[in-house]
Amino acid sequence: MSKELRINRLIPLSLSLLIVVFLCQTLRASAADDHVYDKPEAFIVSQIKGHMNTNSSIRDVVNHPSFKGFGQFILPLENRAYDRNMQLSRVGSLLPYHSHVEPEAVVDTINYMIDQMAEGKIIFYSFYTERQKQEYPAKRNTGLFFFKGKPEAPFAIVCPGGGFSYVGSVHEGFPHATQLSKKGYNAFVLHYRAGGEQRACEDLAAAISYIFKHSGSLGVSTKDYSVWGSSAGARMAAQIGSYGPSGYGSYDLPRPRVVVMAYTGHSSFTRIDPPTFVVQGENDGIVNVSTVDKRVYAMRNAGIEVEYHKYRNVSHGFGLGIGTGAEGWTENAVKFWEKHISE
Incomplete structure (x- = not known):
């Protein structure tokens, strides 16, 4: 050959x-x-840099270098099958209990967080110790997103909803906290364990305890703090308002000065509940509006200050209410809180 x-x-x-x-x-x-x-704690970071847009994918968000170690908590991905190549233009499909989800608004919020990281700010804290996570591995699926305001300003902690099956932070957590931060208040968004009200409230109590314990390094005042919640998150806020962090296994700390509740059918309260701000859509297909009406009436009869707003032609899970009759409700909620902040 x-x-x-x-x-x-x-x-x-x-x-x-x-x-x-x-x-x-x-x-x-x-x-x-x-x-x-x-194993989201062991990210292989992609080479994605810069801002997101509505054509960006779930994969792009989770693997963004700015979110290394906690990118899995940005979008509501808890224990559910999803297409990691799905574009953010379809983000509403991840939030079945919510309405008026605007992809552009979601993208703006994510980009704001990217910018905060680019400025060297820490935006995510784990409030459980490593030992607690080893004892209860599900506690790894928790954390606090921090939207910093003025030094030593009061803080608000925001609890998104999702029927205790997911945490809808991109729609009714991060946008609220961004607004509060821009007004000078320190705002935290709680990512809690899915699976039920009890464990979610335990996570909220633990998160409040963490903020109190680390208030100096965080640069926040612990006086006159408020708890905000939407849907399932509003149930959590109400429970902490009624029983305080100690009612859910945490330290004996002050109850919130004000509770802000959006669209929930939670009916119970105590006679020592803090002043409460309530918003509700009249076309809510999940919450029985009469339940909300009756609770507000009973709380007022018990001597509890309640400010209540109902919006026509607005359904459940409206978030900031952009483009609806509820738009601007957070401005009123802030004013309500400010009435109760001591000088």
């Missing part, structure tokens, strides 16, 4: 080997990428 013939036969073989190696590397990379979602 001639030397030229041997070379000609070797070329196709070499090309075949190169193709096999390439395919193996591609599959290995794909498997590694899948592994990112199995």
Whole structure:
């Protein structure tokens, strides 16, 4: 066999080997990428940089370098199947209990958080110790997002809803906290464990205790703090208003100065509940509006200050209410809180 013939036969073989190696590397990379979602604490950070847009994917958000270690908590992805290539233009499909979800508003909020990180600000804190997480691994699925206001200003802690099956922070957590921060208040958004009201309230109590304990390093005042909640999150806010953090296994700390509640059918209260601000859509298909009416009436009869706003043609889970009759409700809620902040 001639030397030229041997070379000609070797070329196709070499090309075949190169193709096999390439395919193996591609599959290995794909498997590694899948592994990112199995163990979110061990992110393989992508090379994505800069801002998101509505064409960005879930993968882009979770793997964004700014969110390393907590990107899995930005979007409501708890224990659910989802397409990691889904674009943010379809983010509303991740929030089945919510309405008026504006993809552009979600993107703006995420980009604001990216900018905060670019300025060197810490925006995420884990409030459970490593020992607590080892004892109860589900506590790894918790954390506090921090939207910093003026030094030593009072703080608000915001509890998004989601029927205790997911945490809708991008719609009724981060946007609220952004507004509060821009007004000079320190705002935290709680990412709590899905699965039920009791454990969610325990997480809220633990988070409040963490803020009190670390108020100096966080630069926040613990006087006259407020708790905000929407839907399931409003139930949590109401319970802490009634029983304080100690009622859910935490330290004996002051109850919130004010509770802000959006669209929930929570009916119970105590005679020592703090002043309460309530908003509700009249077209709510999840909450029985008469339940809200009766609770407000009973609280007022018990001598508790309540400010109550109902909005026509507004359904459940409206968030900031952009484009609805509820738009601007957070401004009124802030004014209500400010009435009760001591000089």
